[in-house]
Amino acid sequence: MKLIFVTQRIDEAVSYAERRDALDQRWAVLLEKLGCAALPVPNHPKTAAALLERVRPDGILLTGGNDPASCGGNAPERDETDARLIEYSLDRSVPLLGVCRGMQSILLYFGGALERISGHVAVCHDVSGAISRTVNSYHNWGARQTPSKLEVLARAADGVVEAISVKGRPIAGIMWHPERVSPFAQDDIRLMKAVFEQGDSL
DSSP states (O other): OEEEEEOOEEEEEGGGTEEEEEOOTHHHHHHHHTTEEEEEOOSOHHHHHHHHHHSOOSEEEEOOOSOOGGGTOSOHHHHHHHHHHHHHHHHHTOOEEEETHHHHHHHHHTTOOOEEOSSOEEEEEEEEESSOEEEEEEOSEEOSSOOTTEEEEEEETTSOEEEEEETTSSEEEESSOGGGSSSOOHHHHHHHHHHHTTOOOO
8 A cells, every 4th residue: 555645734723722734534535545545744844854754655645725825824834844745756756746735835836926816716617638627626826827847737717727747757736626526536536546656747
């Protein structure tokens, strides 16, 4: 069974004065269907780096939740954790998939820019390109242009980039949430297998 490092969102429990790492349990269920085991990674960059040295993952999943700090988000430690995991993927050729905020992290890592968009929260819409299908959408920030190292695989009708890959690397990103579909979509299962089993960038 492949071991996949999985990032977590940060929730603030105000009444307890706590910042909590949290992960939708559906990710573990979805990864199990791929023959993979999820290992949640804490949003503490030094600990994440230490884990990478002690436990060599077969793949990395950057999940959704929390806007990047550059977009007004309040979880800079998550930005740094994501960046360290992307660096590790690049250094070791470890397959990596970014989902929603995870794809935003990939875009920002390679020098892309995000802009506030509308009509992409709690809706379903079509995407077209190398990937053409109907997907869900839960994000307020997106990109219409990408750095040269990234290949655009799908766009929404308004031009917002919905799927990318990193040229020559086993790294891909999607803006929709496979874990929020019930039952899980076979298209998403095939897509994730392409990344984590074959190491394809989609």
